[in-house]
Amino acid sequence: MLQTLDDLDLEGVAVGVRIDINSPLANGNDGLADDARLRAHVETLSELAERGARVAVLAHQGRPGDDDFSTLAAHADRLDELLDAPVGYCDATFSAAAREAVAGLDPGDLVVLENTRFYAEEYMEFEAADAANTHLVEGLAPVLDVYVNDAFAAAHRSQPSLVGFPERLPGYAGRVMERELDVLGAIEETPTPRVYLLGGAKVGDSVGVARSVLERGLADTVLTAGVVGNVCLLAGGAELGPATSEFVYDHGYWDEIDRAGDLLDTYDEIEVPRDVAVERDGERHEVAVDEFPPAADSPAMDVGGRTVSAYAEVIESAGTVILNGPAGVFEEETFAHGTRDLYTAAAGAEYSIVGGGDTAAAIRQLGIEGFSHVSTGGGASLTLLAGDSLPAVEALRA
Ligand SMILES: Nc1ncnc2c1ncn2[C@@H]1O[C@H](COP(=O)(O)OP(=O)(O)OP(=O)(O)O)[C@@H](O)[C@H]1O
């Protein structure tokens, strides 16, 4: 049984609350391109403030080395606009400056501490007991009374800010965490056949999930798209042109080709794109995967119309559709077709679940409505939907 905010007296209590506000950025990373994940946590943060807690907010943005790896200053500004309570920002996470910022909070005040991943340990995976001995947890825990985890979207990571604090402080689930676990924990009861559409760019995560849902008999069909689909095509021996190979190699997905190949050899339930869309002479151009594209083409940036027709047919006969990751570079209208058409088909299914930060941003950008549940989590929702446990949730139970 998880303890929740219902089990807490919060007046004057120093709460460290881990949320997931990892978001698409804009304006050279000075602003947010989408604030949905921040909005999702307003309920928990407002409740903490209204009930008189002194709130230290912990969160990450991006991954070290990626373009969207940035400070949380813009996130703090936006939270200040979204909440009735005052939200400050501190450009430190666990140093003396951070401890002073937390110790100086009045009841009902919040401070957003700096991106936890600015510190190397936070981008490593630990057993909970070891995570409790990291600099972050050792540095910050002494000024906190309790820990609340509302970061469902990051709960599949066993990083210090997610699994270390409950070793040292009483741990509670926030409102987002509670709701997501209620809905996504019941996947085995959803209508069948169950179809998973796995797109986006987190290839390693998606390959692992595909294996898991097929092994456990949770998925009747796995449709692949986006970079995940491209890697599966390469694993099956397709030629997608030098630009796609270069993209896959440069982004570190090359090693996933063998894993995807093993999966395709083991399971017939996985479908790969029939055609892809590339940019040729500034225009969208669809190429069948057995037609070797010219060297001058861009990488494959979307699935093509033949893939959409075939996949839509599978989706239309599904009882449950689970979507994670866009089918293409939906941020560019030219390459948003596959995502728009497949997601529209999925929204019409009897039961539909959407997971993923960019996935949720895509449905809003494309104006698609009608899904049964839009999760704040991508990898986390898939981990749960694959029947696996979430380390950050297990840490709260311990
Ligand atoms: N063919 C493609 N080539 C390059 N990028 C692609 C392609 N297809 C999709 N993408 C990119 O994938 C990104 C989203 O992938 P990602 O796996 O992060 O999805 P997500 O919904 O955010 O999931 P999570 O919440 O797990 O991060 C988008 O920025 C999109 O442009």
Ligand SMILES: O=C(O)[C@H](O)COP(=O)(O)O
């Ligand atoms: O966007 C996500 O899925 C979560 O914020 C976790 O991010 P990560 O995949 O970089 O750990």
